[in-house]
Amino acid sequence: MAISNKTTGIRQQREQLPIAQGKDAIVREISTNDVTIVLGETGSGKTTQIPQYLIESNVINGRIAVTQPRRVAATSLAARVSQEQGKPLGSLVGYSVRFDEKSSHATRIKYLTDGMLLREMMSDPLLERYSAVIVDEAHERTLRTDLVLASLKTILKTRNGDIAKKAGKQVGENPLKVVVMSATLDAEKFSLFFDNAKTLYVKGRQHPVTIYYTTTGQTDYLDAALRTFFQIHLDQPPGDVLIFLPGQEDIENLNSSIRTHAARLPIGSPDIVVRTLYASLPNEYQSKVFTPAPQGVRKCILATNIAETSITIPGVKYVIDTGKHKEKRHISAAKGRGADALLTVDITKSSAVQRAGRAGREGRGFCYRLYTEESFNKMPLSSEPEILRTDLTTALLQLKCVGQDMEDIDFMDRPDDVAFHSSLQTLLFLGALDRHRGLTELGRQMAAFPLDSEYSAIMLASISFRCTSEILAILSLMSASSPLFPDSSTEREAASEVRAKFGHASGDHITWLNVMRAYDEYGTHSADRRAWCRANFVSERALRDASDIRRQLQDMCEKVGIDWQVSAGQDVAPILQSLAKGLLLRSALLRPDGTYKQSFGSLEIRIHPGSALADRRSPAIVYNELVTTTRTYARGVSAIPKAYIASLSIPIDAPQTT
């Protein structure tokens, strides 16, 4: 029968993974140590197998959390492991990512983003609902991974160590096991951080991956990727191709070049289907990359580094690695607020190894590195931890809510004082902390929403300004994964004419609200809505995504007793007041030359050309974000009365310590 064949097939696959040989040793070590570091080659079976071994061998009788830096990894791993267990997704094996969860009381293995685990700590500071936490892909050192690692170190002391003893609790009553995993981490550093934790090495990879390098450096990585893809397509046996590119724009460009070239191939050449995968693509589109191509068709997946770790895309035999990725860097201003810059930079050795590891998961694989072997050898092992180059405001607030102070926490790498101080000021200004750095009731309410602190502050301000319905629509669009107005250059002119009817003199936020209102009124029939979006050059994806997010925020409001239906009608003043409450530290004043200067910082800013306010001179503005390319641009901009800024007393000095 088909089902039992499938089950036998999966069982055999599990048994053939390199990790299967070390199963007993792994189980034994984890059962005897509080913390274990597991280092094993990509594809050896760490992420899918270790949680199952721990459950199957009864070493862990409670629940296991397995963290992932990215949501697509969490959801696809949960799907795979429930299939291996022969159980529906959300029963024995589940997942939890922001705005999406599939788990139940029966769930024993939960794959979740590290951000979601931090969120769970707010209601369960010692993570007592878990008997084991597995931190996967720890080499990535995302901000949240570092926060999870630091928190686990504190939790271990309470649940397993001295503090439990002192509190009169029997040590071992509900001890926690921690496993830290990766294919490419600096095991010694992690082991030292966890008081000389035991390191296990899983030997061997399932299938060999042959690596090719270019003989000279490539100046145009898009052109090189295009040529390499067609060489594979025309000369190599069947197998899907995964191409790593820095960002969405490159993905879209290469997508259209591949389509154009494919149309010109000689008759009889195999067909090509192109799929894309990047963070701002909504879930349902992301999961399309996992659907097999029809027989005889070669699938080409264009992805950013979100496909770099943890995931297995069935069918992928060839990987093309451009050697580039985008990295967010926080540029600190000499005084006050800085800006985030998204830069295209060379990848690290860890990334190169992980990328190659996406081939060879089901059979022999091939990786074409579009750089020289010498460049590879010169790459640093891993990138600078995110905690050293990012804004810390929301992290700081979350830690406060679980009773931890960033100053007292033992981090693997400590953020510098400037970044720390600027985040403290933001929280003080938003009213989340008092002058003694104590958490306020408002701060606790802010942290309860899965939004950045500034956005939560806007949300809570809307209650007193009586415009929660409108603010929820705006915040949902601000949190949606793709932009409302896609910037396709071919349609730019036509688009701007049509969109003008939604435009509002105050700027982008009310313009977005107008679009969402029109979309809401247009009815619920999905074909009609799609046609309406196309005719108006707005992204249906963004609106659908925003509608989902709004529904979840509405549910959360209901849970905490906020009436989300309160509306300001056509009056925009309360909406702008609420926005200003959260965004005032992101405000700027017009200068005579038409540029802007931050009100609480020293950066010179221009309004992004895609903004509704691009051609206007508004005396004072607030913005969602700053993006630095050759210049610094404000995106998501609204004009506000200058008096809002002047009237505020900003506690700009260092907060007092007690």
Ligand SMILES: Nc1ncnc2c1ncn2[C@@H]1O[C@H](COP(=O)(O)OP(=O)(O)OP(=O)(O)O)[C@@H](O)[C@H]1O
């Ligand atoms: N969705 C899937 N479809 C088919 N095979 C899969 C799938 N997920 C995993 N596998 C198989 O299981 C193997 C082990 O995957 P797993 O994610 O556990 O490896 P890993 O050691 O954690 O690797 P990495 O560090 O690259 O994440 C893969 O190489 C592949 O053969």
